[in-house]
Amino acid sequence: MGTERVRTDRLGLLLDQFDCAREQARVRLTGLGDAEYLWEPVPGCWSIRRRGEATTPRAFGPGEWVLDQGAPDIPASEYAEVARQAAGGMTVAKIAEDWSVSVERVEEVLRHTGPALPDDSPVTTIAWRLAHLHFCFAGQWEWTFGERRTDPKLLVDFTPEAGPALERFWSLLDRWRDGVAALTDEQLDTVGLSQYPYGSDPDDPYAAVLWGTNLEFIHHMAEIGVLRDLWAASGAVHG
Template sequence: METEGARTDRLGLLLEQFDQAREMAQVRLAGLGDEEYLWEPVPGCWSIRRRGEAATPRAFGPGEWVMDQGAPDIPASEYAEVARQAAGGMTVEKIADDWGVSVERVEQVLAHTGEPEPDETPVTTIAWRLGHLHFHFAGGWEWTFGERRHEPKQLVDFTPSAALELERFWTVIDRWRDSVADLTDEQLDTVGLSQYPYSNDADYPFVGVLAAANLEFIHHMAEIALLRDLWRTRFGASR
């Protein structure tokens, strides 16, 4: 890796991390076909499905195809975050609104002692994971750099076509990256620069939001890469 002339400022480091992750992801997604894109490796997967065929109560999307989403809850992996919110002065009511759950559920989480039970999270398809990233970055851009008025879950028209999804996805990703590249130090430190509704972004300086967006991109792309490896191992010789 070349280091001469490399940026060491906060934004430069985050952009370099994002660019490297994007480059690796594009290589790993090359050749993705429709069947693999929609492959459900185990029963009970979440995916994208035709409207009316969704397997979950809160599936969403503006068009014929919607993305599975279950009932709102606070996963065990986020109990510590809820505790931090409460310690930082957020009311139980505000935390409940932030997570889309009842006040009673928040009180249950705050009263929990010991190690939380592992989450029973569903396995999701490549289509679901790409769709999740797609609406996350589309919504993040709208509520940071855009008009801040469009419902994030209505911004992405999900599709069963892997090629079409990737074409639309990279357009959104590159728009996000270009907008981030123009940020000033003052904007990085601005609390509430992002007003993204499905998060607590508005409570943090944008540099933290940006770091979290990088993490979201990296960890979902790693999951997609593993699913591609499993598909190739299982079906590569016969397809």
């Protein structure tokens, strides 16, 4: 990127970061086929599955295919965020509601001292990562620029086919970006501009929400990149 194209305003920086990440992701996902999309590198992966075959307790989706989701908890990687929420004035009850956990679990996290141990997180398929991002961005659009009525978990009809999944996802990102690009500085500073119901969006200025959305996109696309590398490296097994 040449320096003559770099924007230094808040919205410009965040949009440029997103655009660069999206461009890299589109290249990285070129040639994704159905088998790789659904590939489970280890037993017990989270993925998308037919409704009657889901094995996780809170799998969701409006159609035949649902997205695996486990029991609610606060992962160790988010302990610092919980501490920031408490330091910022959020009550324990509100934090518990935010994370869909008990008050006792929040109190346990806040009492924790020393380094947090790595999370015992499930390995996921590429399908899971894309579907997770898809429903998150669909919900962000609906609860920021849309009617703010439909549960994000009911907005995306998940599919076992990589091509249609990607086509719908890129189209959604275009619509979401168009909405963000039209925001004013005042709207960036508005607390609760996004009313996305899963997380702290209603309590945060939208600039912070947008920063977190970029981070979520970059994080999951990096995970997808690793899964693509593993698939390619293990080609002798499934080739």
